Amino acid sequence: MDKKRQLIFRGAAILIILAIAAVMFVIGRGHTIYFDNKTAEYDGKKYESFYKVAVIKDKEKVAKLADDERGMADLMGQTLSVTLEITDEKGADPHSAKVSMPIPYSLDGIVINIPELMAGLPAEAYMTEFVPVATSEDEEEEEVVIDEFEITDDM
Amino acid sequence: MKIKEKFNLRQASVPIMFILICAVCIPLSGLSPKMLINEIITRMGRNSFLILSLLIPIMAGMGLNFGMTLGAMAAEIALILVCDWQIVSVPGMILAAIISVPISVLLGIFCGKILNRAKGREMITSYIMAFFVNGIYQLIVLYLMGKVIPIKHSSIKLPRGYGIRNTVSLLSMRQKLDNMLAINVAGVKIPVLTFIIIAVMCFIIIWFRRTKLGQDMRAVGQDMDVARDAGINVERTRIISIVISTVLAGLGMIIYLQNMGNIATYTAHSQIGMFCIAALLVGGASVDKASIGNVFLGVILFHTMFIVAPRAGAYITGDSMIGEYFRVFVSYAVITVALIMYETNKRKAKSAASMKLKDAQDSEETQKSADAQEG
Numbered sequence: 001m002d003k004k005r006q007l008i009f010r011g012a013a014i015l016i017i018l019a020i021a022a023v024m025f026v027i028g029r030g031h032t033i034y035f036d037n038k039t040a041e042y043d044g045k046k047y048e049s050f051y052k053v054a055v056i057k058d059k060e061k062v063a064k065l066a067d068d069e070r071g072m073a074d075l076m077g078q079t080l081s082v083t084l085e086i087t088d089e090k091g092a093d094p095h096s097a098k099v100s101m102p103i104p105y106s107l108d109g110i111v112i113n114i115p116e117l118m119a120g121l122p123a124e125a126y127m128t129e130f131v132p133v134a135t136s137e138d139e140e141e142e143e144v145v146i147d148e149f150e151i152t153d154d155m
Numbered sequence: 156m157k158i159k160e161k162f163n164l165r166q167a168s169v170p171i172m173f174i175l176i177c178a179v180c181i182p183l184s185g186l187s188p189k190m191l192i193n194e195i196i197t198r199m200g201r202n203s204f205l206i207l208s209l210l211i212p213i214m215a216g217m218g219l220n221f222g223m224t225l226g227a228m229a230a231e232i233a234l235i236l237v238c239d240w241q242i243v244s245v246p247g248m249i250l251a252a253i254i255s256v257p258i259s260v261l262l263g264i265f266c267g268k269i270l271n272r273a274k275g276r277e278m279i280t281s282y283i284m285a286f287f288v289n290g291i292y293q294l295i296v297l298y299l300m301g302k303v304i305p306i307k308h309s310s311i312k313l314p315r316g317y318g319i320r321n322t323v324s325l326l327s328m329r330q331k332l333d334n335m336l337a338i339n340v341a342g343v344k345i346p347v348l349t350f351i352i353i354a355v356m357c358f359i360i361i362w363f364r365r366t367k368l369g370q371d372m373r374a375v376g377q378d379m380d381v382a383r384d385a386g387i388n389v390e391r392t393r394i395i396s397i398v399i400s401t402v403l404a405g406l407g408m409i410i411y412l413q414n415m416g417n418i419a420t421y422t423a424h425s426q427i428g429m430f431c432i433a434a435l436l437v438g439g440a441s442v443d444k445a446s447i448g449n450v451f452l453g454v455i456l457f458h459t460m461f462i463v464a465p466r467a468g469a470y471i472t473g474d475s476m477i478g479e480y481f482r483v484f485v486s487y488a489v490i491t492v493a494l495i496m497y498e499t500n501k502r503k504a505k506s507a508a509s510m511k512l513k514d515a516q517d518s519e520e521t522q523k524s525a526d527a528q529e530g
Contacts, residue, residue, distance in 0.1 A: 020253065028242040028247050030242065076244055144321060145422065146297075
């Protein structure tokens with residue numbers, strides 16, 4: 001009887017730990033969001049970039065974009081909630097827009113085109129996957145250091 | 156009473172020596188008190204948990220667990236995987252901890268079983284075993300990751316397509332734990348949450364000592380034969396102590412690496428065991444006796460020396476490398492001295508016991524011959 005109870009408790013503990021791990025997988029997934037304030041074309045229609053856009057996340061300005069610029073912000077979780085402070089043209093008063101959207105789990109980097117987003121286009125129009133371009137530094141062969149006795153300052 | 160006092164003084168000699176070294180080096184280093192305190196507090200948060208992992212094997216009479224690097228390797232594997240899966244911040248650390256625990260448990264069982272076959276030589280065995288497991292770690296990290304174990308990101312993977320780079324960035328986790336609930340007192344940052352975790356660990360160790368298993372470990376540590384006669388499963392108790400130590404070392408390594416903000420993939424773990432053991436010994440611990448107080452005193456003194464020695468060396472000789480060599484020399488020297496002291500004490504105790512036995516036998520023989528003469 002005692003062994004059976006012990007087994008149940010152990011099983012329950014393992015299940016709880018696995019559940020915590022699963023939750024961490026979901027809530028801890030990091031994404032890099034790139035905001036583009038660039039003129040874009042969709043279905044033959046042109047969407048002009050804004051004069052200035054400020055991206056505010058958790059009351060913190062994470063990107064400040066002039067015309068034809070890109071900014072980035074790190075995101076944890078599957079929902080992007082930001083406030084966009086948009087100045088349409090020079091000298092105009094900025095207006096704010098709250099934006100919230102689900103982010104696909106599988107994508108590490110996502111590019112969001114702000115003019116298309118603000119025009120109310122579907123997600124496939126304003127959201128694209130960011131594909132990093134390998135630099136020559138990335139391609140350079142790296143010598144692996146496995147010296148046991150080397151002592152560094154990393155304490 | 157006199158013997159006890161003499162023994163305590165002997166144990167306190169290492170901390171006293173370090174206090175004197177620090178007292179000389181601090182003014183020479185030219186560091187402001189604020190900067191020095193900041194550095195010490197950062198290093199306390201970074202290293203204390205790791206050093207706490209050494210206490211339980213000492214309690215079980217297994218000496219200084221050089222095999223704690225096994226747990227550190229488990230933590231590194233877990234962190235590399237979590238980094239590749241892009242799980243960031245505190246959830247990434249929790250996930251890494253969950254992944255590292257089963258790896259640490261398996262390595263701990265393996266280590267404990269081998270140490271049971273090398274009773275009395277646990278320290279050298281665990282030291283060599285750390286090298287052996289390091290070889291397996293390198294095989295996994297250098298060849299299997301990317302080939303057999305999927306690794307997606309080129310920032311982690313070597314350009315050849317498999318194997319992990321020398322350094323893996325933990326920027327997405329860097330000091331996330333330390334900054335959570337952190338407070339600033341007169342320009343000194345105090346990582347409150349990290350200290351709470353360390354304090355909880357201290358209370359768990361104190362509580363554990365009073366449990367049945369903790370008492371068993373102490374009994375095994377004092378005398379294995381007596382413990383076995385008392386019905387304690389000595390081998391199992393010793394394995395559990397090593398498993399607990401390895402798991403705690405893994406968790407400690409995650410705390411350490413989140414503070415550093417990067418993993419030195421092939422070297423971080425090999426240094427960590429040596430410096431944690433040195434810090435514990437500097438705190439006044441010995442191979443067969445260590446307390447929580449020794450951990451904190453050791454971290455403060457050892458790391459103060461570590462911070463000020465290169466600058467003091469540069470001031471005295473004009474070459475900062477002198478201070479660098481000095482602190483490395485001291486790290487190894489303190490371990491060597493502790494091991495020599497332990498071995499000397501052990502031999503003394505052994506010879507005293509054999510002398511006592513010889514006296515007892517002699518007196519018994521004298522008694523017998525006296526009885527025979529009377530008869």
